[in-house]
Amino acid sequence: MANKIFALFVIFLFGAFLVSAALLLPVFGIYQNKIVGNYYLEHGLDETGSANIVNSIVWDYRSYDTLGEETVLIIATIGIVLVAGRRMS
Numbered sequence: 001m002a003n004k005i006f007a008l009f010v011i012f013l014f015g016a017f018l019v020s021a022a023l024l025l026p027v028f029g030i031y032q033n034k035i036v037g038n039y040y041l042e043h044g045l046d047e048t049g050s051a052n053i054v055n056s057i058v059w060d061y062r063s064y065d066t067l068g069e070e071t072v073l074i075i076a077t078i079g080i081v082l083v084a085g086r087r088m089s
Contacts, residue, residue, distance in 0.1 A: 026032060040057050050056035058066055 031037075040061060041053065044050070044053050044056045044061070048056035048060040050060065
C-alpha cells in the first residue's frame with residue numbers, strides 16, 4: 001500500500017512539473033531574447049573563420065551540445081539494434 005501511495009505521489013509531482021513547465025513556456029513564435037542570436041550573426045564568421053554561418057554556430061559555438069545530441073542518437077540506435085536482434089533470433 002505504501003508503495004502505491006509513493007508511486008502516485010511521484011507521478012503527481014512529475015505531472016505538476018510538466019504542467020508548470022508548459023505554462024512557463026513563451027508564446028510560440030515570439031522570441032524575446034535576441035542578444036545571443038544577434039551576437040552570432042555579427043561575430044560568427046569573423047570568430048570562427050567559417051564561410052557558412054549555420055555551420056559555425058552548430059560546430060563552433062554549440063559543439064558540446066551537438067556532440068551530446070549525437071551521442072544520444074548513437075546510443076539509442078545501438079539499443080534498438082540490440083533489442084531488435086534479440087527478437088529476431
